[in-house]
Amino acid sequence: xxxxxxxxxxxxxxxxxxxxxxxxxxxxxxxxxxxxxxxxxxxxxxxxxxxxxxxxxxxxxxxxxxxxxxxxxxxxxxxxxxxxxxxxxxxxxxxxxxxxxxx
Ligand SMILES: [Zn+2]
Numbered sequence: 001x002x003x004x005x006x007x008x009x010x011x012x013x014x015x016x017x018x019x020x021x022x023x024x025x026x027x028x029x030x031x032x033x034x035x036x037x038x039x040x041x042x043x044x045x046x047x048x049x050x051x052x053x054x055x056x057x058x059x060x061x062x063x064x065x066x067x068x069x070x071x072x073x074x075x076x077x078x079x080x081x082x083x084x085x086x087x088x089x090x091x092x093x094x095x096x097x098x099x100x101x102x103x
Contacts, residue, residue: 002044002067003075008054011079016086043069055081 012019039048042062049060049069055078060069070078091099 001070001072001075002065003070005061005066005068008068008075008078012055012082015079015082016089018086018089019082040069042067054078055085057081 039051040060041047042049042060042065044067045062045064047062047064049062052059052061052068054068057070057074057078059074059078061067062069
């Protein structure tokens with residue numbers, strides 16, 4: 001499925017507002033690249049897509065369309081990972097109290 005990069009960033013910021021600085025705008029930096037694999041052609045425009053690593057998922061980004069291409073369930077996985085990571089960075093009040101009691 002295609003997800004517009006700006007839409008993906010919006011979704012991630014709703015889940016994890018601290019994920020990226022506001023100043024970075026509605027864009028995604030390439031965090032890591034797969035190597036030595038042939039570039040996939042964009043299913044929409046046929047331009048070679050850049051392999052990108054988003055939330056632990058290998059995805060492909062078409063700069064021509066400014067979309068990220070996810071396989072079936074990968075988009076949901078990326079959002080789940082963002083949710084988990086945000087929860088880990090921002091423990092609930094209950095968890096903080098619990099840790100304070102134990103600590
Ligand atoms: Zn394309």
